[in-house]
Amino acid sequence: MARQEQGSDGVCRRVVVFPLPFEGHMSPMLQLAELLHARGLAVTVLHTDFNAPDPARHPELAFVPSHETLPDGDATPGAGTDIVAQLLALNGACERPFREALASLLLGQRPPDVACVVVDGQWYTALGAASGLGVPVLALRTDSAAMFRSMLAFPRLRDAGYIPVKDERLDELVAELEPLRVRDLIRVDSSDTDALCGFIARVAAAMRASASGVVLNTFDAIEALELTKIQEELSCPAFAVGPLHMMCPAPADHSLHRPDRSCLAWLDAHPPRSVLYVSLGSVASVDPGVFEEMAWGLASSGVPFLWVVRPGSVHGVGTEATPRMPDGIDEEVRTRGKVVTWAPQREVLAHEAIGAFWTHCGWNSTLESICAGVPVLAQPCFADQTVNARYLTHQWGIGLELGDVIERARVAKTARMVMTGKEGGRMRERARQLKLQTNQCVASSLAIESLARYMLSL
Structure with missing residues (x-):
């Protein structure tokens, strides 16, 4: 005591x-x-x-x-x-x-x-x-x-x-x-x-x-x-x-939200660094059109994904209702993806199946990705998130920008780039080095x- x-x-x-x-x-x-x-x-x-x-x-x-x-x-x-x-x-x-x-x-x-x-x-x-x-x-x-x-x-x-x-x-x-x-x-x-x-x-x-x-x-x-x-x-x-x-x-x-821990068992069935984790945090929300482009971009990327879609994350749906996937995308979710309303994020990022983190670049998420050694796709929404995204991509070199306009073809291309491309590999190595520095600092x-x-x- x-x-x-x-x-x-x-x-x-x-x-x-x-x-x-x-x-x-x-x-x-x-x-x-x-x-x-x-x-x-x-x-x-x-x-x-x-x-x-x-x-x-x-x-x-x-x-x-x-x-x-x-x-x-x-x-x-x-x-x-x-x-x-x-x-x-x-x-x-x-x-x-x-x-x-x-x-x-x-x-x-x-x-x-x-x-x-x-x-x-x-x-x-x-x-x-x-x-x-x-x-x-x-x-x-x-x-x-x-x-x-x-x-x-x-x-x-x-x-x-x-x-x-x-x-x-x-x-x-x-x-x-x-x-x-x-x-x-x-x-x-x-x-x-x-x-x-x-x-x-x-x-x-x-x-x-x-x-x-x-x-x-x-x-x-x-x-x-x-x-x-x-x-x-x-x-x-x-x-x-x-x-x-x-x-x-x-x-x-x-957490103020109850996490769906079934996603950890789902991750267990995937090879190392093969899954893209997607979460825009506890407050940020997007327009329905952006949500649809995100969904179809993930669907056409060919990349396995774990996506947090919490109530209130899409404008106009309501803070208590969970947004529905666009028509026609259910098959892609069943075969390659998993959608949850909330995830135990620190445990997810620490899981060996996670290859990258599509994030709103809130500071807690930014720190957690750095500490886990996971590169990011940056989609800042407001406030400090644009500052954090710039540091992730241009100061620390562990992120790629998705751009101001979220469009399905760019989403698919950037997701493949960070998960399987050479630039993704270089970012992953920089993220690993930054994680080592972080561990030394903590110790x-x-x-x-x-x-x-x-x-x-x-």
């Missing part, structure tokens, strides 16, 4: 964490909580009622709900596609409940006392609220260092005329952020540009005004330069503690220990 860390006064210490209620944000925060607990800190998870985590999966942690009231309409999480509006609405709705819940924890404080609070980096209102209560607060960035650096630079990019993005500058390199092009900058096509810029400005301002530190789910082997640039720009320390899912002492299920990392010591010093 982990010993309880104590401050100089001999009182045990506690960390309060406040995750954003989306799977890509919840998982790394709970992984961080488990790592801190394993180092002797008590941890309380203050969470929203919306997408609340299951305390039964984490008996070592304490859980306290904030009991927020979310607005009605399109800004409600899950009710629409405007992610920026949803984040703004969540920040507005949760500021007061978070402050009151945290104040209640502090008022009734008894050993272990609160050393600090860790909030998701998108909770700009929570950063200010915790600081206002006199509690040291750190921000966990669940995206890449390159993405966070892009956010810090956003006002300068706007002043330089890069934002809003102009078609004639799409392929122009952004000198401050190479290898990014203008087309790779943070974007949310369904959101208003001014709203996006306003959100990013609030996040950056809250970081500079309130944060005692920033925690990043990344590591030197892949983002050393970006981490150096971030540290030069911020007055508070930055801790690169990733990849969190590799640092955890034992795998834990943080020698003391970042979590440094973070825990810093928390106790606050």
